[in-house]
Amino acid sequence: xxxxxxxxxxxxxxxxxxxxxxxxxxxxxxxxxxxxxxxxxxxxxxxxxxxxxxxxxxxxxxxxxxxxxxxxxxxxxxxxxxxxxxxxxxxxxxxxxxxxxxxxxxxxxxxxxxxxxxxxxxxxxxxxxxxxxxxxxxxxxxxxxxxxxxxxxxxxxxxxxxxxxxxxxxxxxxxxxxxxxxxxxxxxxxxxxxxxxxxxxxxxxxxxxxxxxxxxxxxxxxxxxxxxxxxxxxxxxxxxxxxxxxxxxxxxxxxxxxxxxxxxxxxxxxxxxxxxxxxxxxxxxxxxxxxxxxxxxxxxxxxxxxxxxxxxxxxxxxxxxxxxxxxxxxxxxxxxxxxxxxxxxxxxxxxxxxxxxxxxxxxxxxxxxxxxxxxxxxxxxxxxxxxxxxxxxxxxxxxxxxxxxxxxxxxxxxxxxxxxxxxxxxxxxxxxxxxxxxxxxxxxxxxxxxxxxxxxxxxxxxxxxxxxxxxxxxxxxxxxxxxxxxxxxxxxxxxxxxxxxxxxxxxxxxxxxxxxxxxxxxxxxxxxxxxxxxxxxxxxxxxxxxxxxxxxx
Numbered sequence: 001x002x003x004x005x006x007x008x009x010x011x012x013x014x015x016x017x018x019x020x021x022x023x024x025x026x027x028x029x030x031x032x033x034x035x036x037x038x039x040x041x042x043x044x045x046x047x048x049x050x051x052x053x054x055x056x057x058x059x060x061x062x063x064x065x066x067x068x069x070x071x072x073x074x075x076x077x078x079x080x081x082x083x084x085x086x087x088x089x090x091x092x093x094x095x096x097x098x099x100x101x102x103x104x105x106x107x108x109x110x111x112x113x114x115x116x117x118x119x120x121x122x123x124x125x126x127x128x129x130x131x132x133x134x135x136x137x138x139x140x141x142x143x144x145x146x147x148x149x150x151x152x153x154x155x156x157x158x159x160x161x162x163x164x165x166x167x168x169x170x171x172x173x174x175x176x177x178x179x180x181x182x183x184x185x186x187x188x189x190x191x192x193x194x195x196x197x198x199x200x201x202x203x204x205x206x207x208x209x210x211x212x213x214x215x216x217x218x219x220x221x222x223x224x225x226x227x228x229x230x231x232x233x234x235x236x237x238x239x240x241x242x243x244x245x246x247x248x249x250x251x252x253x254x255x256x257x258x259x260x261x262x263x264x265x266x267x268x269x270x271x272x273x274x275x276x277x278x279x280x281x282x283x284x285x286x287x288x289x290x291x292x293x294x295x296x297x298x299x300x301x302x303x304x305x306x307x308x309x310x311x312x313x314x315x316x317x318x319x320x321x322x323x324x325x326x327x328x329x330x331x332x333x334x335x336x337x338x339x340x341x342x343x344x345x346x347x348x349x350x351x352x353x354x355x356x357x358x359x360x361x362x363x364x365x366x367x368x369x370x371x372x373x374x375x376x377x378x379x380x381x382x383x384x385x386x387x388x389x390x391x392x393x394x395x396x397x398x399x400x401x402x403x404x405x406x407x408x409x410x411x412x413x414x415x416x417x418x419x420x421x422x423x424x425x426x427x428x429x430x431x432x433x434x435x436x437x438x439x440x441x442x443x444x445x446x447x448x449x450x451x452x453x454x455x456x457x458x459x460x461x462x463x464x465x466x467x468x469x470x471x472x473x474x475x476x477x478x479x480x481x482x483x484x485x486x487x488x489x490x491x492x493x494x495x496x497x498x499x500x501x502x503x504x505x506x507x508x509x510x511x512x513x514x515x516x517x518x519x520x521x522x523x524x525x526x527x528x529x530x531x532x533x534x535x536x537x538x539x540x541x542x543x544x545x546x547x548x549x550x551x552x553x
Contacts, residue, residue, distance in 0.1 A: 034120040035062050035089075035113060042129045049129045054093040054107065056127070061088050061116040069208045070112035074178045074190070075103060079210075086113075102132030104192045110181070128192060138193040138228050140178075142235030144186040144202050145547050146218060147518035151466075158182040159205045160237070162190060165197035165225050172244075172509075175210035176201070197227050202237035214244045214509075222551055223512050234553035240515045242506035247310040252320050256329035257297065257422075259322040261290040265310060273305030278389040281324075282357035282421055285390075293357055293421045294324035312508045331422040332356065338411070340432035343486055345442060348434055350396040350411050356420040357391040365414035368398070370406045378411075391421075400436055409434050437486060443533040447481040448542030450494055453517065458495040458502060463488060473502060487537075491529045492521040494544055519547040 035058040042049040067084040083094040091113060099105065106128050111121035128135065144158050161176025163169065178198070180190040188202075203212035203219035212219040218239035226232060248264045266288055274281070280295045281302070292304075301321035308316040332355065339351040348368075361383070368376040378396060386393035400409065413430035450457060459480050461470040469490065470482050495504045496517040507515040520529050521544045533539055 030118060032118070032120060033115075034122050035060055035115045037122070037125065040127055042127075044127055044129070045135060046129045047133055047135070048131070050099050050131050051129075052095055054091075054095070054127065056091045056113075058089045058091075058113070058122075062086055062091065062113055063116050063119075064091070065112050065114055065119075065121070067112045070110050072106075072108040072110065072179060072181060074106045074108075074180070074192070075100070075194075076175050076177050076179070076210075077105075079175075099131050102130075102134075104128065104130045104132075104134075104136035104194065106192045108180075136192045136194045138195060139189060139191050139231045139233070140193060140198075140200070140226070140228060140235065141189040141231075141233045142187075142237070143548075144182045144188060144220075144237045144239060146186075146204075147238055147240040147515065147547075148218075153204070154184070155182045155186040156184055157204055157206065158186070158188075158202055158239070159210065160188045160190060160200070160202045161210075162193070162198040162200055162226075162228075165199060167199075170199070171201040171203060171212045171219060171221065172214050173211065179210065193228055195229050197225050200226055200235065200237075202239060204239060214242070217241070220507065220515075220550055221509060223514070224551070226552070232552065236548045236550055236553070238515065238517070238547060238550050240506055240518070242312060242508070242515065243310075244312065244509055246312075246314040246510075247308055247316055249306070249308070249316050249318060252322075254323045254325060255291070257325060257327035258294075259292040259320075259324060261292075261306065261320065263288045263290070263308070263316075267308040267316075268311045269307075269309040271305075271307040272389065273307070274302060276302065277304070282389060282391050284356060284392050286355075292322055292324075295359065295421055296324075297326045298324040311506055312511075313505075331424050334418060334420045334424040334426050335428070336418070336426060336430070338430065338432045340434070343435045343437055344400075345437045345439070345484055345486075346399055346402070348396075348398050348400050348409060348436075350432070350434070352394040352396070352430075354392045354394070354418070354420065356422060356424070358385075358394065358418055359391075359421045359423075360419040361394075362417050362419075365417045366412070368409055368411055370404065370409045374406075402439065404436075407435055409436060439484075441487065441535045443485040443487050444536060444538045445481060445483050446485060446490070446492070446531065446533060446539045446542065447479070448521070448540065448544060450478040450480065450544045450546065452546035453478070453494065453496045453519070454498065456497045456500055458497050458504070460493045460495070461485070462491040462493055464490075473497075475500075485533055487533050487535045490531050490533065492531065492542070492544060494519050494546075496546070514550050517547055517549065519544060 037056060038059055039057040041055040042051050064086045068079060078097050081096040085092050109122060109125040113122045114120060144155060160180050162178040163176050178190050178193055180188050182188045200222045204217050206217055218241050220237040220239050245265055247267060250262050250264055252261045281292060283290055283292045301323050304320050304322055306318050306320055334356060336352050336354045366378045382396055382398050384395050385391050386395060410431060410433045415427050415429055416425040418426045455474055455476055457474045459472040460468050461482050463469045472480055505516045521542055522529055
């Protein structure tokens with residue numbers, strides 16, 4: 001019987017192909033109509049079907065747009081075995097695998113099938129059939145948010161997946177059993193689900209692998225197993241990046257008079273325990289490596305306790321015996337970067353970052369110039385190191401009174417102003433400019449309240465370059481205020497800092513811990529995050545509503 005249906009469908013396809021609509025002649029009106037389905041095998045909503053291939057016939061010539069990505073098939077099949085082709089007005093999918101018994105299959109073609117002449121995609125094209133006696137009809141719906149959306153991010157690349165509760169795979173190891181893609185607003189719906197218990201995930205599938213890359217792709221998960229016996233709605237996912245690799249010390253060894261600790265990832269927190277640390281032994285961190293420097297060679301090994309912690313709170317707690325030997329190796333040159341080009345009002349903040357710990361600063365060649373000939377001497381009181389055990393980030397802070405009616409202030413340092421721990425001097429001359437803003441050009445205030453969250457809050461004012469322009473930390477209450485602002489466009493980002501460590505903490509999948517919530521001000525009328533401020537303006541009574549927590553409502 002199936003064989004006769006198959007032959008009949010091929011015959012119908014042939015006849016339809018013979019009379020298929022031709023493309024629009026040159027010079028005629030543009031074709032804006034999507035292809036129309038004339039016949040499907042198997043037919044939509046049919047039962048007791050186990051086809052070896054699927055045929056869809058259209059009323060005009062068609063083409064495929066990345067079918068392996070854009071055609072969503074649930075429950076999962078082995079996509080590597082599929083052969084998907086388009087010949088004139090017919091799409092053929094060769095399955096090359098057995099389908100499960102008593103299972104409803106959904107082929108969601110989205111915008112993968114387009115007409116040949118203008119690329120108009122088919123609309124809402126799905127093929128649903130069952131290998132058993134019934135069509136499964138349960139749904140799982142909800143919304144996806146993104147805590148830190150990057151430039152070019154699109155919710156339409158986000159996959160929402162369900163894994164059977166007894167499945168030994170997960171979002172990092174294999175594609176899900178059921179899946180769907182979010183729409184442009186982050187809403188999603190997985191349909192035709194079989195009753196059962198599932199684990200739910202969402203991830204930004206950049207590489208189209210149908211599983212999450214935990215080092216590079218933002219994702220989220222619902223901790224509790226979801227029992228789907230009826231329609232489940234209101235699910236929420238909040239995407240963020242979190243490298244689930246546990247931090248490890250892979251090796252430690254001497255290196256040209258210094259001592260290196262090589263790691264598998266960069267640490268977030270470092271504690272080195274020895275009384276010489278910060279006195280005559282200092283360190284720097286770069287490229288998954290901690291390098292220890294000593295002012296002088298040390299004959300015996302130095303016992304140092306090492307406690308490292310990554311962003312997921314995984315730790316390394318060990319002891320090393322560092323050697324600082326005589327060496328004939330030529331020391332690396334001392335280099336630096338500077339935060340030049342910043343605007344400021346009254347308080348000038350300069351940040352110099354060096355490639356090695358500093359040993360000495362010669363102040364006679366370090367100064368601020370303004371008005372072509374005038375200068376301000378930089379004194380030790382104006383300087384501080386971000387971390388005295390590293391001495392590689394130098395902060396210079398001074399107050400410029402309004403009486404100095406000059407726009408541009410420059411920091412200057414001659415060569416040999418800075419000397420590092422290996423005895424090397426800077427060879428490059430330092431000259432970096434900063435622009436002083438006038439009081440009358442500033443916006444007076446941005447203020448408002450946060451609702452739906454729990455203090456403490458870390459509140460960040462983000463400029464148009466995605467940099468943090470100002471930051472507040474509120475331990476109690478829900479009111480915030482930023483004052484004396486450069487008149488540009490901002491966003492306001494709020495981090496719900498429940499563990500009070502004054503930073504955002506990512507999710508930890510292995511320990512079943514959600515990421516700390518992040519939410520933004522959104523204009524109630526335009527639904528935009530941007531806030532345009534102008535000179536002399538007061539922007540007040542803003543309300544920032546907390547993003548719903550991950551999970552089910």
